[in-house]
Amino acid sequence: KQEVTQIPAALSVPEGENLVLNCSFTDSAIYNLQWFRQDPGKGLTSLLLIQSSQREQTSGRLNASLDKSSGRSTLYIAASQPGDSATYLCAVIPYSGAGSYQLTFGKGTKLSVIP
Amino acid sequence: DGGITQSPKYLFRKEGQNVTLSCEQNLNHDAMYWYRQDPGQGLRLIYYSQIVNDFQKGDIAEGYSVSREKKESFPLTVTSAQKNPTAFYLCASSIDGRYGYTFGSGTRLTVV
Numbered sequence: 001k002q003e004v005t006q007i008p009a010a011l012s013v014p015e016g017e018n019l020v021l022n023c024s025f026t027d028s029a030i031y032n033l034q035w036f037r038q039d040p041g042k043g044l045t046s047l048l049l050i051q052s053s054q055r056e057q058t059s060g061r062l063n064a065s066l067d068k069s070s071g072r073s074t075l076y077i078a079a080s081q082p083g084d085s086a087t088y089l090c091a092v093i094p095y096s097g098a099g100s101y102q103l104t105f106g107k108g109t110k111l112s113v114i115p
Numbered sequence: 116d117g118g119i120t121q122s123p124k125y126l127f128r129k130e131g132q133n134v135t136l137s138c139e140q141n142l143n144h145d146a147m148y149w150y151r152q153d154p155g156q157g158l159r160l161i162y163y164s165q166i167v168n169d170f171q172k173g174d175i176a177e178g179y180s181v182s183r184e185k186k187e188s189f190p191l192t193v194t195s196a197q198k199n200p201t202a203f204y205l206c207a208s209s210i211d212g213r214y215g216y217t218f219g220s221g222t223r224l225t226v227v
Contacts, residue, residue: 031213043121043205044218051214089158093213100165101212102148102173107157 002027002094006106013080014114021075021109023090028068031093031101035064035075038087038108047088048075080113087111117142121206121219127227128193128200136191136222138206146212147189151175152203152221161204164189165212193224201226 003026013019023033032051036044048057048064050073056065063076077084087110091103119140128134140147149161160173164183178197183189189208193200206219 032215034215036218041203041221041223043220044207046215046217049215091216100163100171101146101209102160102163103158103207103216105158107155 002030002092002104004090004092004104004106006088006090006109008109009107010110010112012112012114015080015082017080017113019077019080019111021077021088021090021111023073023075023106025071025073025092025104027094028071029095030068031095033064033066033073033090033092034103035062035073036089036091038089044089077111080111082113082115085111085113119206119208119217119219121204121222123222124220126222126224128224129227131195133192133194134224136193136204136206136224138189138191138219139187140189140206140208140217141187142208142217143186144208144210144217145186146209147183148207148209148216149173149179149181149189149191150205150207152205158205161191163212200224 005024007022034049035047050066061078066073087108089108090106122137146165148163150158162181164170180192204222207216209216
């Protein structure tokens, strides 16, 4: 069964710092990997979707990479801002011979950016 | 704008009551999902549906029921058999489950 791990569970950085969030998964047979952001008491906001054939995706100050063979993804946030404070979730969509698909989530990294 | 609408935002349930959480999408997505989120436990899949009139149990389906009579709608009923229903419930959809997922803003259910 696919398992997704995110390290660290929590991270506190000063404003302006560049940072990396890590995600690892146990089975490399995936369709896609998606990074989400969740603010307290809110739903999930999609940040980046990396298809299995891609190596990375960029959106503004965010860059996500995918190394399927090693089962790893990283989310790079440049020039962090207090507004980036949130929980970041990584999720993969495993291959399914049964034709049913679902996200498997990590438990998230809680990021605090200190002004 | 296309998206997913969950209602109500807050819901209170008395012991022994069934309650229904609404999830509506106008993204023309085939696949819809219900997740439960508890502090420190991450998101857990309750039920999912890849096509109208068909749905499958997820990891924690006991005490819950769903229906999928229309493509746009996937309501979740929390029955009295669910002994610990207090949680944050999230609905999601995807074109066919293999590509990007869109989430609603959630419903917080509390037992009183």
